[in-house]
Amino acid sequence: MTRITVLGSTNMDLVAYVTTAPRSGETVTGHEFRTIPGGKGANQAVAAARAGAEVAMIGAVGTDDFGRRLRATLEGSGVDIDLLRTTEGPTGTAHIVVDRDGANSIVVIPGANGSVTSLSHADRAVIAEARSLLLQLELPMSAVLEGAEVARRNGVRTILTPAPAQPLPSQLLAATDLLVPNEHEAATLTGISGDPQRAAEALLAQVPEVVITLGARGCLYASRAQSEPVAVLAPPVTAVDTTGAGDTFVGALAVALAEGRPMIDALTWASSAAALSVQRAGAATSMPYRGEIDA
Structure with missing residues (x-):
């Protein structure tokens, strides 16, 4: 079975569902509230495990x-949590507002x-043994950079989701094989807004491969090779909640690439996984299993 390691965040998502999201200074009445396991790292771990990989999670x-x-959610999805630390104090939280369009x-x-x-x-050993390492930016940068450098030294493919959007150290970019930003993150990294193709081409000066996710419009893949x-369209669906869609995409993409699928086939498969996830509420709880993606 394909081995993937995720170094990333675990959060409890505190989700309020509203008709229209509040503007600055405004109070609105919601119609539902849920607490849902999430965090970009945990989301990607669950997505990859449900898509068919053997997944180890490093975090706290x-x-x-x-x-x-x-812990129970990750373990229940088949994720190895031996390296998930428990520290004194509160778990991370994400406070989320979802409107009627799923945004x-x-x-x-x-x-x-x-x-x-x-x-x-032990963390470094599990990264070294993986086919791919998934990284995001919800952990301190020192740990993210160390993980990327361990992967690079051991020939492990590093897939970085640059979220929350922020300037990236040159050392991290040098150790990244595939960068997967959304449109907003790509604009933050390049200063190019409203033109994903130009943004992707600019990012190729820093990393060998880029996938910019475009929501309902699919994604754009660029490579130095x-x-x-190349644009890959997303299946047309009605979104209920887009929370975790990007993480679902990355987790499924990592599995497909680690199995040796050609990039465009892998992107199409990952887009199907994301399209399934947005039709359900929540992040980790909405992620599809391999049989659903194949179907």
Whole structure:
């Protein structure tokens, strides 16, 4: 079975569903509230495990009930949590507002995630044994960079989701094989807004391959090995909640690539996984299993 390691965040998502998201200074009445296991790292781990990989999760939860629930969710999805630390204090939380179109806005409170500043010997060993390492930016940058460098030294493909959007150290970009930003993140990294193709081409100066996710419009793939970016369309669906869709896409993409599928086939398969996830509420709880994606 394909081995994937995820170094990333675990959060409890506190989700309010509203008709229209509030503007600055405005109060609105919602119609539903849920607490749902999430965090970009945990989301990608669950997505990859459900898509058929053997997945190890490196990160941290707190000593509260949220931490216990996150552990149970990951383990229940088949994720190896031996390297998921428990630290004194609260688990990370994400405060999410979802409107009637399924669009969301999010505030993340790091909590226990902030304690992961470096890797243990066991962490480094699990990364070295993987086919792919999935990284995001909800852990301290020191740990993210260390993970990427361990992967590079051991020939492990590093897939980086640059979220929350922020300038990236040159050392991290140098150790990244595939960068997967959304449109907003690509614009933050390049200063190019409203033109994903130009943004993708600019990012190729820093990494060998880029996939910019475009929501309902699919994604755009660019590589130093080809002359023009390639667009891959997403299946047309009615979105209920887009929370975790990008993480579903990345988790499924990592599995497909680790299995040796050609990039365009892998992107199509990952787009199908994301399209399934947005038709259900929540992040990790909405992610499809391999049989559903294949169908």
